[in-house]
Amino acid sequence: MTPSSGNLNEREVICPHCWHQYYPDQAYYIACHPELYDDAVLGPHEKKRLAPSEVTLDRNGVAFDTRGGRVTERACPNCHLQIPPELQRQRGKILSLVGAPSSGKTYFLTSMLHNLRSELTRNFGFSLRDSDSHEIRGFLEYEHKLFGSADPDKPILLLKTQEDGQWSKKVTLDGTDFFLPKPMIFSLTPTLSNPDLAKRSDKLDVPVVLYDNAGESFDFLKETNSSSRVTQHLGECDAVMFAFDPTLDSETNGRLKLTSSDPQVNEAARSYRQDSILTEVVNRMRRNRSLPPTKQIPVPLLICVQKYDIWKSLVPHATSISADGKITDNIDHTSVEFFESHGIAGLDVFEINRVSLLIRGFLQDISPSFVDLAESQFSTVRYFPVCALGTSPEVDPNAKPSANPREYLRVRPNRIQPFRVTHPFLWLMVQWKQIRPLKRMKPRKGIPHAIAEPVSGRIRVTMPGSGRVMVLDNDYGGSEIVDPHTGNRVWIPEVVVHQKSQVSESPRSQTNVNIESLRLKSLTPPPEKPKRGWFKK
């Protein structure tokens, strides 16, 4: 008998490969005896999957296969792929990473997860652990290459993500071959230092499922392979991270060439219509979720604008000059604030919102159609400036000359300086009520107030200086922003919005905890934050 089978209130488990829903006690067992191979779904060289009726349970609940081998691993009864124990207990948080080819998705993902491991443990009382999953090996290799190199000065490169094979698995369902994605599954668990461990330990322990696809998989212009379901996670995800690469915009590239020596904007420059990728993502999400065109997608879209080190000079009002002539970075390296009195850090979501608006302004400048598409289709959109590497890739001078005139772009591990790569995920954790945001502050004196009024679940904001109108979501209420048009700081008053915000919460993962009750009050005044990290200049 499985541990959950006695629970009458058990919930269905969702397979992260095929999205088949089943009850935990219906999960198949993966045989471990060396004579039990050849699975009808996975192929002749995979270990046999045994239905619950085919295994023998002893009085301790330990399962044995037909040859007496002790079986511990479980698999989806539909696709027969392994399901980690974490996902057997509860539905995980599913994140889909999308973006154009060569926009830096894999680098970003690797860097984000690597930095989250340390940041979550150090500041938030969480640990991001690798799950007991067969598919995690690929990510660990990437992580080791970037951050575990024995020779940090030796240039390295991550392999290009291919459409099939690398991150997909072939299965045969009802006689038809399908390619299902191999997700990266992690376990987000609170550490002993987490102050909420005693009260909400069951809510804090969450599996996280991430999907990385080749950019080509989202290109609607190319013929799609009907048997490939590698992007079907879009129909189930709890959040979409869009890796937006401004260097893929030819006009931006032209502007960057003047200021940057990065090969990605010079020798290896290229262009790609990233709004078409987003269009395809929207279409697939609507198709898989059966959403009507009139309804916004109830999933937050996190637009992670990559390679910030290249294009930061193009962001309007990234820095501001105070009245006393002091230059302040509006986009600094972190929005995490540690509260020694609480023994835990909080995320300054207001700063994230503020930065998001600035980046939105930048994107509106270079790709207005993209911004419009994102905000019209998704209920919540945030823009994150990120930089997975923090350094420009380079051509290896020691590389042997070959017949191929092209060269690899590599990075030296010891020069990697990630910038705000963890913030998209931390922001999601705030939405999932796992880490605490900072408390709302009162408006500072001398800061003009914008005119705010509720409009269909959002806030319609009229900027005091420029008179421009912006439609923001409710989280912006009661916070200070930088007007992306003038660079002035503006206070947006809190507005009561009757319509409930449609943030990313699937019915299963909703909790009764009010996010306001989790907010941490800032103990120090915000303007003078200690500068840390690689971009303190």
Add this chain to the structure above:
Amino acid sequence: MKYELEVYTSAPELLQPGTSDLGVIAQTRSYPAELSRNLANLRYYTLLDHLSLDEPSEHPPRVIAGPIDSNQYYSIVHSVFAGPDHTGRTTPLVQSMAFRISEMMEQGVSAATAIANAKPALTAGWQGPPRWLEPPPEISNQRLDSATWPRAQVWGRIVARERNEELVSAIADSLINFKQTSRPVILLLSEEDAKDTLLILSDVLALLPPSVQTRTICISHVLDNSDFFRGAAFGLTYRQSAFYQNVSERHDPRRPIVIDPQSPSTFTIEKDQAYAQFLLAHLKQSAALPLSGLLNDWDACGFTTDSVDTFCRFVELLEKLSHTTTSEDVESANGMLFRLGQIPSKATQRIVDACLKSINAPNGEESLSKPQLMVSVLSASDWPEQVRRVAASRLTDVLDNALPAIFNQSRRDGDFLEINQILNDALRTTVQQHWPTIAMFALTNNSSPAVDLSTKLLDAPDIPASRIFKWTKAISRRREKNAEPIIRRLESRLATALTSPKASEIVQECMEKGSGASDVRLLVKTILKCPPMPKNDALHYVLQVCLNSKEPEGIVELIKSLHSSDALKPNSAILGQLLRHSSQSAHHETVQQTLAQIGAVVHRSDEDQVNIGEGVASRPTSLDQGHSQRRPFRRKPPNLRRSGIGYWLRRTTWPGGSWLAIVPLVGSIGTLAIAFIVKYSIRGDLRPRILSSFGLLTVLIVAGVVAWQMHQYFDRHPEKPPILNFCIQNSILIVILLVLALSVMTLANGHLPALPYFSIPNFSQ
């Protein structure tokens, strides 16, 4: 040969306008869209970590060859690592070649040929803009010559030169049996050797029949389980791969067969690997027929992978037939044909052709032994009928001319006719050794010329009678309608032999040790059919032989034959001898049969032969050989009743003298008694059954009288004890009645020895 091609890689501009990065950059216009979709899942290349990215040529290709998700196209998907793309990242280059299978078959291009000839058409990287490939590219149709195997020098690197053939033979054997075993073959290679994957695949596939080549799915660069999908039969992997690690842990019945060139034990060819043995023989140049031709025969004859062993025997047979020149060869080939089992009809025709070819070998020195060869073919019962007919026809032609000369010619030296001595000897040998075969063939195939030939051959002067008898026996068993003339001729010859002074010796020869009842029956039948011969003498010979050989069944058959024949008079001497010897054989059934036959002879004999009958009937009395309990007979003094009956019936012979022999086999002796008694009883009037009914009637009358007397007495003296007083007063009456009843019953009992006697009324029929 034309083929369809699709090239997939990463490029700033693809064939489809507006697209870039990974995608199709070049394609033939007629490339099937469905195939493209099916192969899309295979367009990836997994890099080996330990190889430098700066040297793409060091990375072995990933080749997938076979009819992948298509019945119409044979695909070769060649994926290589193409170095950096326009974005400075790694990129694969996948070239998917599609050959229409029907065209391959029409043009005789095997899969091995296609793979070998595809190599020059493949490129290591794509330079330039996207484009449509027009006209469709072509590869050479030049066929591979298996005689020059191995073509790939890589085999010399993979394994020691002297073991090359063994290695590939073992691989090919496993591949051709893949359908039955469901065990794919995994060849372990180094990355360096794997660079010649195309040549390796081509060389291995070339050792398979073309149809099997086309069906065999091969995959190289197998690193993970998912790289080697279901249905793939041949895989190339590396010792460090996760796939190999996984395979080496398996113990299930369908685990792949791993062949490690560094471990010779993994490709040692066992005796039961028929296909490997066959290949090894050809690859080592020890076979007569070219390998490619034989592999083509596989398809031409319609062999399937279910019949690999049969095919190997078929090939072995063809090899044998290709140099069949002597009778020994024919016999050997006959054995092979017998072991061949069920083969496709086209293969049968192929064998027929080969056989005919061997018969129709050009004239020369061999021609002298041709008649002998053809006779051998005729005698080879498993040779195709068509061939044997031809051989019979040829032989008939030769013998028609030669027989009179041979049979009428004595074998004195220097007195031969014009035909040469070798031919004479061949024909004589033919008659001596192969006559039954020719006759059998004639009968089986209803071949009149062969029947004539068989009959003619019997005119040969120096055929031993024992052999004639053996042939007669063999032909008679066939019970063919057209065998009559042959059998008549045989019997005639045998009868002639039995009339000779050496008849006893002939019978002795005919009745070899181990001859059974059928032999006796046949011999007796033959003897009886021949009026001029002194039958009793001959039969006596037969009997002697039977007795000497102690064959009880033969004796019984002899007796039966005598019984069914009217040509013989009862011979008490023979019968007595028979009975005595059969009793000695301790074979009760024989004794029973013998006694039955004696009874039959007695029964059949009329009044004139009464003495004969009595003589025969008295024979059982002579079986007294002592007092041993092991004897089947035991003696017993005649009781008064039997003696009285015997005297009363005025017969003194039975029971004879003062002693009566009684066989434990009561039925047999009883039968004899009945036969005797009924025959010589008082005209048959006093039948035992009648006597039996008289006895019963008498008892009823006596009982009635007694009952009536008791009734009278009790009426008169009701006060006295009934029984005792009645007996005292009527004792005389009761005694008289009892004596009367006993007499009648005794009389009846004398005619009723036991019930079984009356249940065998067969002699009167």
